[in-house]
Amino acid sequence: MTHVSIKDLTKVYPGATDPSLDRLSLEIPSGELTALLGPSGCGKTTTMKMIAGLLEPTSGDVAFDGRSVLNDKPENRGVVMVFQNYLLFPYMSVADNVGFGLKMRKIPAAEIKRRVGDMLDLVKLPDLGNRKPSALSGGQQQRVALARALIVQPNVLLLDEPLSNLDAHLRFEMRDLIRSLQQDMGITTIFVTHDQEEAVVLADRVALILDGKMKQYDTPDMFYKRPVDEATARFFGGHNFIQGVSDGRMFDSALGRLVLPDGATTGPGKLTFRPENVRIWHNETSGQNTLSATINDIIYLGTQTRLKLLVGETPIEAVVNPNEIERFTTGDSLPIHLPKSTLWVIA
Amino acid sequence: MSDRVKIFLLLLPAMTIIVVLFFGGLGIGLMRSFNYMPVIGLTEPDLSAYVSVFTDREFYLSFLLTFHIAFTSTVISSILAIGAALLLRRSFVGRGIVNFLFQLNLTVPHLVGAIGMLYLFSQSGSFARLAHEFGMIQRPSDFPALVFDPYAIGIILQYVWKEIPFIGVIVLANMQSIGEDYESVARSLGASKWQTFRFVLLPLIFPGVLSASVMVFAFTFGAYEIPAILGANFPAALPVLAYRKYTDVDLAARPEAMAMAIIIALLSAVMIYFYVRYSRRRIRG
Amino acid sequence: MQETRRMRSFRILTGAVLITWLVLPLIPLAIWSFAKGWFYPDLLPRNWSLRAWEYALSDTAGVIDSLWLTIWISLAATALSILVGVPAGRALGMYKFRGKEIVELMILAPTIVPGIAVVLGIHSVFISMGLNNSVTGVILVHLIPTLPYMVLVMAGIFANYDPAYEAQARSLGASPLKTFWYVTLPAIRPGIIVGGLFAFLVSWSQYILTLLIGGGRVETLPLLLFNFATAGRNDITGAIGMIYILPGIVILLLTAKHLSGRSGAVGGFGQI
Numbered sequence: 001m002t003h004v005s006i007k008d009l010t011k012v013y014p015g016a017t018d019p020s021l022d023r024l025s026l027e028i029p030s031g032e033l034t035a036l037l038g039p040s041g042c043g044k045t046t047t048m049k050m051i052a053g054l055l056e057p058t059s060g061d062v063a064f065d066g067r068s069v070l071n072d073k074p075e076n077r078g079v080v081m082v083f084q085n086y087l088l089f090p091y092m093s094v095a096d097n098v099g100f101g102l103k104m105r106k107i108p109a110a111e112i113k114r115r116v117g118d119m120l121d122l123v124k125l126p127d128l129g130n131r132k133p134s135a136l137s138g139g140q141q142q143r144v145a146l147a148r149a150l151i152v153q154p155n156v157l158l159l160d161e162p163l164s165n166l167d168a169h170l171r172f173e174m175r176d177l178i179r180s181l182q183q184d185m186g187i188t189t190i191f192v193t194h195d196q197e198e199a200v201v202l203a204d205r206v207a208l209i210l211d212g213k214m215k216q217y218d219t220p221d222m223f224y225k226r227p228v229d230e231a232t233a234r235f236f237g238g239h240n241f242i243q244g245v246s247d248g249r250m251f252d253s254a255l256g257r258l259v260l261p262d263g264a265t266t267g268p269g270k271l272t273f274r275p276e277n278v279r280i281w282h283n284e285t286s287g288q289n290t291l292s293a294t295i296n297d298i299i300y301l302g303t304q305t306r307l308k309l310l311v312g313e314t315p316i317e318a319v320v321n322p323n324e325i326e327r328f329t330t331g332d333s334l335p336i337h338l339p340k341s342t343l344w345v346i347a
Numbered sequence: 348m349s350d351r352v353k354i355f356l357l358l359l360p361a362m363t364i365i366v367v368l369f370f371g372g373l374g375i376g377l378m379r380s381f382n383y384m385p386v387i388g389l390t391e392p393d394l395s396a397y398v399s400v401f402t403d404r405e406f407y408l409s410f411l412l413t414f415h416i417a418f419t420s421t422v423i424s425s426i427l428a429i430g431a432a433l434l435l436r437r438s439f440v441g442r443g444i445v446n447f448l449f450q451l452n453l454t455v456p457h458l459v460g461a462i463g464m465l466y467l468f469s470q471s472g473s474f475a476r477l478a479h480e481f482g483m484i485q486r487p488s489d490f491p492a493l494v495f496d497p498y499a500i501g502i503i504l505q506y507v508w509k510e511i512p513f514i515g516v517i518v519l520a521n522m523q524s525i526g527e528d529y530e531s532v533a534r535s536l537g538a539s540k541w542q543t544f545r546f547v548l549l550p551l552i553f554p555g556v557l558s559a560s561v562m563v564f565a566f567t568f569g570a571y572e573i574p575a576i577l578g579a580n581f582p583a584a585l586p587v588l589a590y591r592k593y594t595d596v597d598l599a600a601r602p603e604a605m606a607m608a609i610i611i612a613l614l615s616a617v618m619i620y621f622y623v624r625y626s627r628r629r630i631r632g
Numbered sequence: 633m634q635e636t637r638r639m640r641s642f643r644i645l646t647g648a649v650l651i652t653w654l655v656l657p658l659i660p661l662a663i664w665s666f667a668k669g670w671f672y673p674d675l676l677p678r679n680w681s682l683r684a685w686e687y688a689l690s691d692t693a694g695v696i697d698s699l700w701l702t703i704w705i706s707l708a709a710t711a712l713s714i715l716v717g718v719p720a721g722r723a724l725g726m727y728k729f730r731g732k733e734i735v736e737l738m739i740l741a742p743t744i745v746p747g748i749a750v751v752l753g754i755h756s757v758f759i760s761m762g763l764n765n766s767v768t769g770v771i772l773v774h775l776i777p778t779l780p781y782m783v784l785v786m787a788g789i790f791a792n793y794d795p796a797y798e799a800q801a802r803s804l805g806a807s808p809l810k811t812f813w814y815v816t817l818p819a820i821r822p823g824i825i826v827g828g829l830f831a832f833l834v835s836w837s838q839y840i841l842t843l844l845i846g847g848g849r850v851e852t853l854p855l856l857l858f859n860f861a862t863a864g865r866n867d868i869t870g871a872i873g874m875i876y877i878l879p880g881i882v883i884l885l886l887t888a889k890h891l892s893g894r895s896g897a898v899g900g901f902g903q904i
Contacts, residue, residue: 014438054531074534081535087528091550101536104546152537354723358735361720361783369742369750369776376753386760427650434647447888448651453901454880455658456837458854459873462861463657466664471672473660479673487672508657511650513901562744562902569746571840572858586748590840593752605752612749619744623737 002064002078002155002188004028004051009060011046020046022212023060028190028205033182035203036192037235043212044192048158051190052081064155075104078155084165086145088133094144095120095129101152119147122181139170143177150181157182159191163198175202196223196236208232224274229346233272239317240278242271246345254314258289259340269345275306277342278318280325281335289338295330309336373612380605396602406607408582416499416584417568420506425560427507428514429552435515436522453512457505461576464505468493494577501577502584506567514559521555522548558626565618569611585611658877665870684867688875695856695872702852705767705842706835709774713782713831714824721786726795742780743903747841750776755844765847773845774838778831781900785830789823829883830900836879837904880904 006026012019021043028034036044049055051062053074061068069077080101088097096103098119099112120126123143133141142162149157162178163171179202182189193199199206200220207217216228227233230241244253248266251258258271281290293309293316305325307318318336328334378384383392400406435442435449452460467473475490484490494501525548533547534540574584583591585607593604664670665684667677688695723729724736742750754773755764763769797819801811839854846852853876860869 049531052531052535054534073539074531075537075539077535079535081531083528083532085528087532089529089547089550100533100538100546104533104536104538104542148536158535350727351729354727354729357719357723360716361779362735362738364716364775364779365738365742368754368772369745370738371757372750372752372754372776373745374753375757376750379753379756430646431650434643434650445647445651447884448655450884450888451881452654452658454833454884454904455877456839456854456880456904458837458839458857459661459877460657462857462869462873463659463661465861466660466866467657473675476673476675480675505657508654512654516901559902565744565746566902569748571748571843572854576858576861586746586840589748589752590844593755593844601752601756608749608752612745615741615745615749619737619741622744623740 001030001186003030003066004156004188004190005061005063005066006047006051007061007063009047009050009062010058011043011050011055012058019043019058019212021050021209024209024214026207026214026217028188030188031183031186032204033179033189033191033202035199035206036190036209037196037199037206038192038194038209039235040194042209044194044209045160047209048081048160048190048192051156052079052158053077054081079158080149080152080154080156081158082145082149082160082162084161086133086141088141088144088148090133092133093129094125094131094133094136097133097144098129098147098151100148105152115151116147119151122150123147123177138165139167139174142166142174146178146181150185150187153185154187157187157189159189161193161195161198162191163202164193164195171198171201178202208235210235225342226344227272227346230270230272233346237274238272239275240271240273241346242314242316244269244271246271251343251345255291255311255316258338258343260343260345261341264343264345265347267347269347271343271345273338273343275317275319276304277339278307278309278316278320279337279339280320281337286335287337289340289343291336291338292333293336294333295325295328298325298328298330311336373609376605376608376612380602380609382602396606400603400606400610405582405588409585409588410610412499412582413568413574413585416502416506416574417564420503420510420567421560421564423503424507424510424563425514425556428511428518428559429549429556431511431515432518432522432552435519449512450516451512452509453516455509457509457570458572458576460509461502461505461573464501464508464577465494468501468504495579497579499574499578499584502574505573505577506563510563510567514556514563517555517559518552521552525551554625558622561618561622561625565615568614661870661873663870664866665874667867667870670866684871687868688871694851695853695875698851698853698856699875701767701850702836702854705771705774705850705852706832708771709778709835710828710832712771712775713778714828717779717782717827718786718820718824720783721788722790724783724787725790725793739780739783742776743784747776747838751841751844758845764845765849767846767850769845770842770850770852773841774835776841777838777903778834781834781903782827782831785827785900786820786823789820789827793819826887827900829887833880833883834900834903 004026006024009021009024010019011021024043024047036047038044046055050057053069053072057070062070089100092100095116099116102112102115116129120129123146125140125143125147128136128140133144136144142165159178163174166174191202203220205218206220206223208215208223210231215232216223223232223236227236227238233241242253242255244251245268246260246264246266248264249260251260251271253271255271281287291311293311295307296310296315297308299306299308300322303322304319305322307320307325309316309318325334380396381392382389382395431449435446465472469475470487470490470492475484475487478484478490493504529547529551530543533543538546569586571586571590574587578584578587589604589607589611592600592607595601663677666680666682668679668681668683670677687693720739724732724739751773758764758769763772797815798811801815802808806814837854839858842850842852843855846855848855853872857869857872857876860872
């Protein structure tokens, strides 16, 4: 069980002017599964390599249980990194790959053999030890890479885009496997991804990094309910941002006066609400936070329908159940409801 | 036009030239080594050329010397080339100019290198003069014989000089396409720097090193002008001996020369086998 | 990965030794070409002179004639290799067919088997055909190392070439000839240029093939260089040596970026 502290971690590559990573600070509680989320080139992999000791930070610190590990060599840190493309050694059998870390620690061959067998059982590949990696499917290769990492019982496990190379049907299987192994062994795990869905599905907590800076570090649901700013909300698929002024209880804007949930920020800001939280209002009488909207476009998406609406002059987007709007067409107006608890004001 | 006809026509000119010149040359050499040449009335093949080659002490000395030259040069060049590639694979200030200097002698013919070695290492060469300057020797004859010497040190030095960049460039390209991530994985799994090199990088570059070394071995076994410039008179390297036999005033020695050529070709065939085995994917591009 | 200062100095030192060693043999050659007598134990010549260069560049010495002859032979061998090698490279790079492995092996063999092993047999045939002691014979025999090399380079180029562009051009109304000229050729031109330059160098550096087939009558630069070197004319050897390595250095400057890559072109240097 290792608590990982990252403090003001910065990396400026030689010859570059802008830092690839700018003063990142994170506290990752022991045994948690944390996602570093951000678009490609935002410094996620750089962060992982610095945690693993494969890259030297320009400034800042990485500490395990309060002790700085910057001067520890990569092989002594107890950090294992699993790369996105698995990087199984192509000239070794699956069993030799899994046993690699133990062999480097000069553990007797018989014990390696036994532990490799156990590990392959654990990742549900019991009979493939003698194959070459090239004879395995992508999902199997990933399991081998995971087994190779876990067999050395690392303090910290780093995963680079662990689900992104897998087909949709394998993703949930692998997600469950990673989560169960991680929980059973209690290994502090950090993974990086550019895919918000992957982050949300797998992580206990998500750190969103945009432009080399950390935007928000929270449980997954908070990125939908309480994004810190517009860029964060947009990264998670937010669409509606309405300029206005909040007094803490009510929000005044082109949409009129809307009632806010408790704890909303005050002053000028943007009101945001997710398209899927926009409701069609079926009651005859108008209630709290109900508005009249005109349908500008209807985009049928199969299980959902996306609506482009105009409230007065203000465009907003809504995602609704297809059968809810069966009787409407473009140009119709309809009443909509923005539930108070789904509204959020960002500065 | 069907694909088969197209492929046939595309290959026809090149294969004609290669078959006629290369395989024709080999075939004629083979026939003549057996004293078989119906056109000039030799219709009874025999083994007399091989018998005289294999009963000649000079041939064995020559063969051993040539093998020693090729083997030693190839091993030393390969090891140093791997070291050089390790040095040059990282980016550093001035990498462009260092890379250029590293590749410079790739385009310098062996013959020029051999003459350069002669001027550096002969008993009145630059190193002998340096030794004199530092008071280590008096007369040129005090300087150790590094050219025209029985151990072929000058020849080996020349090949090492020439082949380090050749193998090095191939290994470097190999390392670049492999990337550093495999080594990162190994480090994070607990391998030390040495273990990472020994168990990860070396096995990954091994096929590339081996196919380059095989080419070097075959070349150094069969090259004429380098031992002709830097080698001792007796025993001479096999290609030099073959050339001497071929141009001997005694025309009867020609089949012996052909037999030696065939022996060099057979050894090359073994090299081709290794090359194909370890670079099957590389030939296909 | 972190690097200590000691390792850094070790790296720089070994790098410096390596580069010095690789350049070293060319230095006495260059000095000799400007020396007027350079006797043991002088580290540098006492007197400098341009005599060797004047001699080498004069009309009477035959060096200039030999230079033109060498250029002509290498250009001819290169042109023939391109002409014949490009189609063969296309067949090997773009198609799978029965017996392909045999064909590849037959093309690979001449790049590994040393010239001495085949040239003796060729010589005895060329005598009967009257091709010995002739420039034509020398050009033909130079095809043994240059052509397979060109085919292998072009096979690599065509393996990464997408014939769909040609189909697209044809469907837009281009004739086969125009398709080749406007679509295929521009795509493979860099490969032809780099392969051609190196094939030129391969021919440029041939010694034993020229010596035997040319019978001493076709005196290319390397033959001249060898003769002066073994005759002990170090100053003239130095001057000819400098002239002889010049094209290679120019070609290296032109193609440096192609070498750092993974191109099959590097293989040709095994024979230079």
